[in-house]
Amino acid sequence: xxxxxxxxxxxxxxxxxxxxxxxxxxxxxxxxxFLVYGSGSIKKNGVYEQVLAQLTGFEVKEFSGVEPxxxxxxxxxxxxxxxxxxxxxxxxxxxxSVIDGAKFLAVAAYFDGEDLWEIVKTHGEAVTGxxxxxxxxxxxxxxxxxxxxxxxxxxxATHEKDYFETEETxxxxxxxxxxxxxxxxxxxxxxxxxDPFSHVLEQYITQTTDFEVQDRLAEALLLSxxxxxxxVLRNKQDYSARANLAFAASLALNNLIGSGVTQDWxxxxxEHVVSGFYDIPHAAGLAIITPHWMQVVGLTQxxxxxxxxxxxxxxLTGTDEVVAAGAITKTSExxxxxxxxMTLTAWNIPHESLEQLVSAAVKYGNIGENALSEVxxxxxxxxxx
Amino acid sequence: xxxxxxxxxxxxxxxxxxxxxxxxxxxxxxxxxFLVYGSGSIKKNGVYEQVLAQLTGFEVKEFSGVEPxxxxxxxxxxxxxxxxxxxxxxxxxxxxSVIDGAKFLAVAAYFDGEDLWEIVKTHGEAVTGxxxxxxxxxxxxxxxxxxxxxxxxxxxATHEKDYFETEETxxxxxxxxxxxxxxxxxxxxxxxxxDPFSHVLEQYITQTTDFEVQDRLAEALLLSxxxxxxxVLRNKQDYSARANLAFAASLALNNLIGSGVTQDWxxxxxEHVVSGFYDIPHAAGLAIITPHWMQVVGLTQxxxxxxxxxxxxxxLTGTDEVVAAGAITKTSExxxxxxxxMTLTAWNIPHESLEQLVSAAVKYGNIGENALSEVxxxxxxxxxx
Numbered sequence: 126x127x128x129x130x131x132x133x134x135x136x137x138x139x140x141x142x143x144x145x146x147x148x149x150x151x152x153x154x155x156x157x158x159f160l161v162y163g164s165g166s167i168k169k170n171g172v173y174e175q176v177l178a179q180l181t182g183f184e185v186k187e188f189s190g191v192e193p194x195x196x197x198x199x200x201x202x203x204x205x206x207x208x209x210x211x212x213x214x215x216x217x218x219x220x221x222s223v224i225d226g227a228k229f230l231a232v233a234a235y236f237d238g239e240d241l242w243e244i245v246k247t248h249g250e251a252v253t254g255x256x257x258x259x260x261x262x263x264x265x266x267x268x269x270x271x272x273x274x275x276x277x278x279x280x281x282a283t284h285e286k287d288y289f290e291t292e293e294t295x296x297x298x299x300x301x302x303x304x305x306x307x308x309x310x311x312x313x314x315x316x317x318x319x320d321p322f323s324h325v326l327e328q329y330i331t332q333t334t335d336f337e338v339q340d341r342l343a344e345a346l347l348l349s350x351x352x353x354x355x356x357v358l359r360n361k362q363d364y365s366a367r368a369n370l371a372f373a374a375s376l377a378l379n380n381l382i383g384s385g386v387t388q389d390w391x392x393x394x395x396e397h398v399v400s401g402f403y404d405i406p407h408a409a410g411l412a413i414i415t416p417h418w419m420q421v422v423g424l425t426q427x428x429x430x431x432x433x434x435x436x437x438x439x440x441l442t443g444t445d446e447v448v449a450a451g452a453i454t455k456t457s458e459x460x461x462x463x464x465x466x467m468t469l470t471a472w473n474i475p476h477e478s479l480e481q482l483v484s485a486a487v488k489y490g491n492i493g494e495n496a497l498s499e500v501x502x503x504x505x506x507x508x509x510x
Numbered sequence: 511x512x513x514x515x516x517x518x519x520x521x522x523x524x525x526x527x528x529x530x531x532x533x534x535x536x537x538x539x540x541x542x543x544f545l546v547y548g549s550g551s552i553k554k555n556g557v558y559e560q561v562l563a564q565l566t567g568f569e570v571k572e573f574s575g576v577e578p579x580x581x582x583x584x585x586x587x588x589x590x591x592x593x594x595x596x597x598x599x600x601x602x603x604x605x606x607s608v609i610d611g612a613k614f615l616a617v618a619a620y621f622d623g624e625d626l627w628e629i630v631k632t633h634g635e636a637v638t639g640x641x642x643x644x645x646x647x648x649x650x651x652x653x654x655x656x657x658x659x660x661x662x663x664x665x666x667a668t669h670e671k672d673y674f675e676t677e678e679t680x681x682x683x684x685x686x687x688x689x690x691x692x693x694x695x696x697x698x699x700x701x702x703x704x705d706p707f708s709h710v711l712e713q714y715i716t717q718t719t720d721f722e723v724q725d726r727l728a729e730a731l732l733l734s735x736x737x738x739x740x741x742v743l744r745n746k747q748d749y750s751a752r753a754n755l756a757f758a759a760s761l762a763l764n765n766l767i768g769s770g771v772t773q774d775w776x777x778x779x780x781e782h783v784v785s786g787f788y789d790i791p792h793a794a795g796l797a798i799i800t801p802h803w804m805q806v807v808g809l810t811q812x813x814x815x816x817x818x819x820x821x822x823x824x825x826l827t828g829t830d831e832v833v834a835a836g837a838i839t840k841t842s843e844x845x846x847x848x849x850x851x852m853t854l855t856a857w858n859i860p861h862e863s864l865e866q867l868v869s870a871a872v873k874y875g876n877i878g879e880n881a882l883s884e885v886x887x888x889x890x891x892x893x894x895x
Contacts (some may be wrong), residue, residue: 126755128525139514139770317802335750337738338757341730349723365720368511372723373770381766384757385524 126336129385136298137273139372141364143302144172144262147179151299154258155213157184160170161203161227163191170308172264176218186210192445194400194407195226197241197280200233207234207257214297216260220313221268221277224261228294231257242285245278249289256293263301264310266371267317267408268269269324269378271299277387279401282506284485286401301375303367310360310456315369315463316408318354321377322347322459323411327390328383329432330423332496338435342382347438349373351459353443358463389427391493392418395505405472416457417508420503422493424449469509475510479503511721514770520657521683522760526749528687529557529647532564532770535683539643540598542569546588546612547603548576555693557649562751571595573615576604579785579792580611582626582665592642599682602644605698606653606705609646609679613661613679616642626671627690630663634674641678645838648686650694652702652793654763655708656684664786669870671786686760688752696743700848701793702755706762707732707844708796712775713768715808715815716879725818726811732823734758736844743848774812776878777803781891783870789835790857797850801842806886807878809834852887861895864888 151158157179167173188203207215207230217227233241235255243251262273262301270276274291309317329343350373356366376382394408395418424430428449435441435452442448461467470476486492487504497505523531536543543565573588592600592615602612618626618641628636628711646656655661660675663835692704714728736757741751761767780803808816814833820826820837825835846852855861871877871887882890 126525126757127527129524131524132520135517137516140511140518143513180731337754338731338734338761341734342727342761345726345730346723349726353722355546365511365722368770369720369722372511376723376727385753394663 127387129491131380131381132292132383133272133295135296136373137272137301138298139301141299141302141304141483144175144179144305147176147262147300148181148218150300151179151183151214151216151260154297155258156208157212157214158186159192159207159210159212159215159230159257160185160187160218161215161223161230162187162189163220163262165189167218170264170305172218172262172305173313176216176262183418186212191223191226193222194279194286194404195222195229197229197245197278198282200226200229200278201241203230204233214258214260215347216262217296217422218262218264220263220265221270224263224296225268225276226269227259228270228274229257229278231294232289232291243279244253245280245289246289247289248287249291252289252291252293256291259294259296259476260297261296262305263299263352263371264305265313265317266301266306266374267313267320269321269375271301272375272379275378277397277407279281284401294408303364306367306371307362311464312406313358313489314361315465316406317374318350318357318463319412319460319465320408321374322350323392323408323415324377325350325382326415327393328386328388330419330427330434331387331389332427332430333387334429336386339382339386344437346373346377346382351438354463387494389494391422394489394492395486395502398482398489399469399474401485402478402481403472403474405474409465409472410438412460413467413469415460415510416453417505419453419456420508421504426495437455474510479506479510511808512770512772516765516769517677518657518680518764518766520681522657522686523683524757525753526687526688526689527816528685529564529690531559532647532673532685533559533566535685536564536568536599536645537600538681539645541707542594542597543643544595544597544600544615545570545572545603546576546600546608546615547572547574548605548608550574552603552649555649555690557603557647557690561601562598562645571597576608576611578607579664579789580607580614580672580833582614582630582663583667584625585611588615589618589827595764597642597646599643601647602681603647603649605648605650606655609648609655609681610653610663612644613655614660614663616679617674617676629676630665630672633672634673635677637674637676637678643677644679644681645685646681647690648684648756650702651686651691651700651759652698652705654706654760656681656686657760657764660763662782662792669786670674673781686756688749688756691752691756692747696849697791699742699746700733700790700850702759703735703742703848704797704845704850706759707735708793708800709762710735710767710776711800712778713771713773715804715812715819716772716774717815718772719814721771724767724769724771729822731758731762731767736823772879774879776807776882779874779877780871783867783874784854784859786870787866788857788859789792790859794850794857797845798852798854798894799890800845801838802890804838804841805893806889807868807882808838811880820847820854856858859895864895867891
C-alpha cells in the first residue's frame with residue numbers, strides 16, 4: 126500500500142427533505158450566492174422552488190445553461206458576472222456537469238493566468254489565488270462530483286476534454302436528497318449506474334494486489350450497484366434503492382477506495398476522446414469501451430485482478446482463465462441489461478472516425494496505469510464499433 | 511435508510527514514515543503542545559524520539575501515565591497543568607486509550623460544570639465552551655479513536671464506564687504509520703483485530719435490512735479483518751497486512767458504515783460493565799460476550815441479518831437456520847484462533863460476579879437496538895463463564 130492522505134471535509138448531508146438545511150449551511154459561509162444550474166430541469170421537478178425558498182434573505186444571482194459535458198466556452202460567459210457580483214459562495218444545483226462547471230467558475234473567476242484552459246491542462250496545478258467556496262444541491266447521482274474536488278471540462282473549440290482537481294474545489298457541503306431524483310429520465314438513471322461502476326473499476330482493476338481493504342470496499346460498491354441499480358429502473362420511486370444508489374455513487378469517487386491505490390483511468394481517457402468529438406453522454410461511452418478495455422488490457426496486464434473481480438463480484442467459479450473471461454461477459458451483459466447501447470455505431474459514430482480517435486488518444490499521452498500503446502488503443506477502439 | 515450527515519474532516523495521514531509530517535501539521539494549529547501518552551511504551555519503540563524530533567521549536571509540556579481503560583481519576587490530575595500551560599493543541603501519542611484520554615482533557619480543561627462525569631454521563635451533551643484542538647500519532651490500531659470524535663472513560667470510584675462524543679473532539683489530524691506498530695505485544699495485536707471486528711458487528715447485525723451499501727461496506731471490513739489479521743499474527747513485520755489491518759480498524763468506526771444506520775452496541779455496553787469492575791482489556795471482554803449475544807439476541811431478534819452475515823462473510827451455505835447458527839460458531843472459532851480467551855472464568859472473574867454484572871447492566875439502562883430485558887442480560891452473562 127502506498128502512503129496517502131485521506132482528507133474529505135465536505136459535509137455530506139443525505140436524505141429525504143434535506144434541502145431544508147440549505148439556508149443554514151449557506152449562512153455559515155456568507156450572504157451573496159451565485160446560483161448555477163443547467164438546462165432548467167430543476168424548474169420542472171420542484172427543486173428550483175425548494176432552493177429559492179431557502180435563499181430568501183440572501184443576495185442571489187443566477188447563471189443557467191451549463192450543458193452536459195460542460196464547455197469552457199459556455200462557462201467563460203459567467204465569469205464577468207461573477208467578478209462583478211463577487212459572491213461569497215457558488216451554489217451548484219444539478220448533477221455532475223453543473224457541479225463540475227461550478228468548480229471551474231470557482232477557480233476561474235480570480236484566475237490570473239493568460240489562458241483559462243491552463244487550469245484544466247495542468248489538472249489544477251495552475252490554480253493560484255482565491256477560490257470561491259462551493260455548495261451543492263445534487264439532482265442526479267453519478268459522477269461523485271458532490272463529494273470530491275475534481276471537475277471534467279470540455280474545450281469544444283479544440284475537442285479536448287480533461288479534468289482538474291484541487292482541495293479548494295471540494296464542496297463545503299453537499300445536499301443529497303434521493304427524492305429529488307425521482308423524475309430523472311430513464312437514460313440518466315442508466316448512466317447513474319454505469320458511471321460509478323466505471324469509477325470503481327478504474328481504482329480496482331489494477332496490477333497491484335496488496336490493497337485488501339480498498340479492494341473489498343470496491344467490491345462492496347460494485348455489488349451494491351449491481352443489486353440496487355436495476356431496482357431503481359424497475360421502480361423509479363423505490364426510496365431505499367434510490368438512496369443506496371445515490372450513496373454508492375458518491376462513495377465511488379470520494380477518494381476513499383482510491384486511498385494509497387495505483388489507479389488506471391484508461392477507460393475514462395479513451396471515453397473523453399470520444400465525447401470530446403461526438404458529445405455522447407460520458408457514461409454511454411464508458412459502457413461501450415469498458416468490456417473491450419478489459420479484453421485488451423485487463424486479461425493481459427491485470428489478469429490477477431480480473432480473476433478476483435470475476436470471483437468476488439460476479440460469483441464465478443472455475444479456472445482463472447474461465448473466470449476472467451466470464452467477468453467480461455458479465456460486465457457487458459450487465460450494462461446491456463440496464464439498457465445501454467453497446468457500440469459506437471449505435472450512437473451513429475461512423476467507423477471512419479477510428480483514426481481520428483486513435484490519433485487524439487495518442488496525443489492525450491500516458492493513458493492508464495501502464496501507458497497504453499498505440500496498438501492497444503487502436504485495438505480497443507476497433508472493437509467498439 | 512435514515513437521514514444522516516457524514517462529516518469527517520480529520521486529516522488521516524497514513525503510511526511508512528508519515529510521522530515526519532507531524533511538525534508541519536502542528537504548525538497549522540499553534541506553538542504550544544500538550545503531549546499526552548501512556549505507560550511509556552513509546553519510549554521503547556522509538557516513537558517518542560521521532561515525535562520529540564518533530565517538536566523542536568515548539569513549546570511542549572508532557573503528561574504520561576494514561577492507562578488502558580483510561581480513568582477520570584488519572585486524567586483529572588492533568589487538568590491543572592493544562593489550564594496553567596494553556597496549550598494550542600493536545601497531542602495524543604498512543605493507542606485508543608491515550609487518544610480517548612486526550613479527548614477528555616480537550617473538553618474537560620475548560621469545562622465549567624460542577625462534576626466532570628457530567629461530560630461522559632451526558633455522552634457529550636454537557637460540553638460547552640472551548641475545546642482544545644487535538645492531534646494524534648497512532649501507535650496501536652483498534653478503537654478508531656484516531657478517526658472519530660468519541661471517547662470511552664471509566665470512573666473507577668463508581669466502576670462506571672461510558673462514552674462521550676462531540677464534533678470538536680475529532681482529531682484535526684491523525685498520523686498512522688503501520689511500522690510504529692511492529693513492536694506491539696501479541697495480545698494487543700489480537701485485540702486490535704477483535705475490537706474493530708466488534709465495531710463493525712455493532713453497526714451491521716441489526717434488525718434493518720435496507721442499508722445495502724452500508725451492509726456491503728461492513729462485510730468488506732469484516733472480510734478484510736478475517737483475511738489480514740492472522741497474517742499480522744504470523745509475521746509481525748508484514749507491512750502490507752499491518753497496513754490493511756490499520757486501515758480497516760480506522761474505517762470500522764469513523765461514522766461511514768454507520769451513516770443512516772440503526773445500530774446496536776449491546777455487546778459494548780455489556781462489556782463496559784465487565785471491564786468497569788474487573789479492568790480486563792475491552793476487546794477481551796468483547797470476544798467473550800459477542801458469540802453469546804448472537805445466540806441470545808442475534809438468532810431471535812436479528813435473524814435475517816445473522817443469515818446474511820453467515821452467507822456473505824463466512825461463505826456458509828444451507829438453510830437459513832444452519833447458516834445463522836454456523837455464523838456464531840465461525841465467529842467464536844475466529845476469536846479463539848487468534849488467541850483470545852473465551853470465558854470470563856479464564857480471566858479469573860468468579861461466577862459469583864454474575865448478579866453484580868446483571869444489576870449494573872440493568873442500571874445502565876436501554877442496552878442495544880431493542881433494549882435488552884433483564885432476562886436476556888442474565889442469559890448472556892451466564893453463558894460467559
